[in-house]
Structure formats: structure tokens, C-alpha cells
Amino acid sequence: xxxxxxxxxxxxxxxxxxxxxxxxxxxxxxxxxxxxxxxxxxxxxxxxxxxxxxxxxxxxxxxxxxxxxxxxxxxxxxxxxxxxxxxxxxxxxxxxxxxxxxxxxxxxxxxxxxxxxxxxxxxxxxxxxxxxxxxxxxxxxxxxxxxxxxxxxxxxxxxxxxxxxxxxxxxxxxxxxxxxxxxxxxxxxxxxxxxxxxxx
Ligand SMILES: [Cu+2]
Numbered sequence: 001x002x003x004x005x006x007x008x009x010x011x012x013x014x015x016x017x018x019x020x021x022x023x024x025x026x027x028x029x030x031x032x033x034x035x036x037x038x039x040x041x042x043x044x045x046x047x048x049x050x051x052x053x054x055x056x057x058x059x060x061x062x063x064x065x066x067x068x069x070x071x072x073x074x075x076x077x078x079x080x081x082x083x084x085x086x087x088x089x090x091x092x093x094x095x096x097x098x099x100x101x102x103x104x105x106x107x108x109x110x111x112x113x114x115x116x117x118x119x120x121x122x123x124x125x126x127x128x129x130x131x132x133x134x135x136x137x138x139x140x141x142x143x144x145x146x147x148x149x150x151x152x153x154x155x156x157x158x159x160x161x162x163x164x165x166x167x168x169x170x171x172x173x174x175x176x177x178x179x180x181x182x183x184x185x186x187x188x189x190x191x192x193x194x195x196x197x198x199x200x
Pocket of ligand 1: 138
């Protein structure tokens with residue numbers, strides 16, 4: 001009789017624990033692994049042929065993510081619209097030919113940029129960057145959303161050719177999974193405890 005009760009309780013508790021683990025597994029990649037969004041430089045925005053444009057010209061990432069610009073065709077640059085020191089983009093790619101350029105966006109916000117060979121800095125002004133993207137100008141926009149973040153930004157110049165990482169869909173914080181996982185774990189523990197006491 002004792003064995004029957006125990007046999008029924010433990011699988012139920014085990015199932016709840018498995019569910020809790022699955023929920024936690026769901027949550028972990030979005031919080032731990034920063035994603036990378038790839039932008040083709042010198043490719044038609046929304047297309048696949050060579051053009052003096054960025055593709056995609058407008059990307060949305062989560063704070064902590066990296067944008068990876070990789071040269072598709074031509075001679076271009078990637079210059080930030082923001083100039084903390086006038087005349088000097090806060091970030092840019094000095095040697096874009098045959099190379100790629102990575103920039104990690106630590107803080108939420110809207111960051112615009114332009115190719116200094118084919119566009120004017122003013123065309124990347126956040127106030128009219130969308131219109132200029134639509135008009136086919138070689139300007140781009142990175143919208144950084146989500147989680148609070150502290151610290152600066154980091155640039156990495158690559159030798160080029162490295163395969164870009166596909167961007168995983170990431171929606172930022174998922175607190176409900178934590179709550180659900182915790183609830184399931186507590187329920188499982190309670191079931192085991194009750195059964196253990198019943199047997200004692
Ligand atoms: Cu260009």
C-alpha cells in the first residue's frame with residue numbers, strides 16, 4: 001500500500017519539476033546570450049542586389065546585442081550620427097572593405113548611422129532618417145530596446161569573412177516564466193512533502 005501511494009506521487013512531482021526546468025530553459029537564452037543582428041553593407045535594402053544601401057537599413061535589437069555589418073559590395077563606411085566630439089563619429093568603421101564591423105549597443109535608444117562615401121551625416125538625423133531610408137539614401141537605424149543596462153559600448157573590428165550569427169528572437173525580460181517555474185517547483189516539493197508525511 002505504501003508503495004502504491006509513493007508510486008503515484010513521485011511521477012506527478014517529477015512532471016512538475018520537468019515543466020519548471022523547461023520554463024527555465026526557455027528563459028535562459030534570452031537573458032544570458034546576447035544576439036547578433038547582421039546588416040549587409042552595399043546591398044539593396046530589402047533586396048539582394050548590390051546597391052549603395054544598408055540591408056536591413058533598420059534593425060531592432062535588445063540592449064547588449066551586437067550589430068554585425070558585413071561588406072556585400074563596393075566601398076562604404078559605417079559612421080555613427082552621434083558625435084560627442086564634433087566631427088568625430090562616436091563609432092565608425094575605418095576599414096570597411098573586405099571586412100566586417102561589429103558594434104555592441106549596451107543602452108536602449110535609437111542610433112542612426114550613415115556611409116560617409118554615399119551620404120551626408122545630416123541624412124542620418126534621427127528626425128528624418130526614416131524618410132531618407134525610404135528614399136534609398138545610404139543611412140541606417142538601430143533601435144535598441146529592453147532591459148536596463150549599464151556601461152559603455154564596445155567595438156570589434158574583424159578581419160572579415162566570419163559567418164554572422166543568426167539572430168535569435170529575443171523579446172527581453174520574461175519574468176512570467178520565472179514565476180511559473182518557481183510555482184511549479186514549490187508545488188512539486190509540497191506534493192512530495194505531503195506524501196512523505198502521510199507515510200510517516
Ligand atoms: Cu557607401
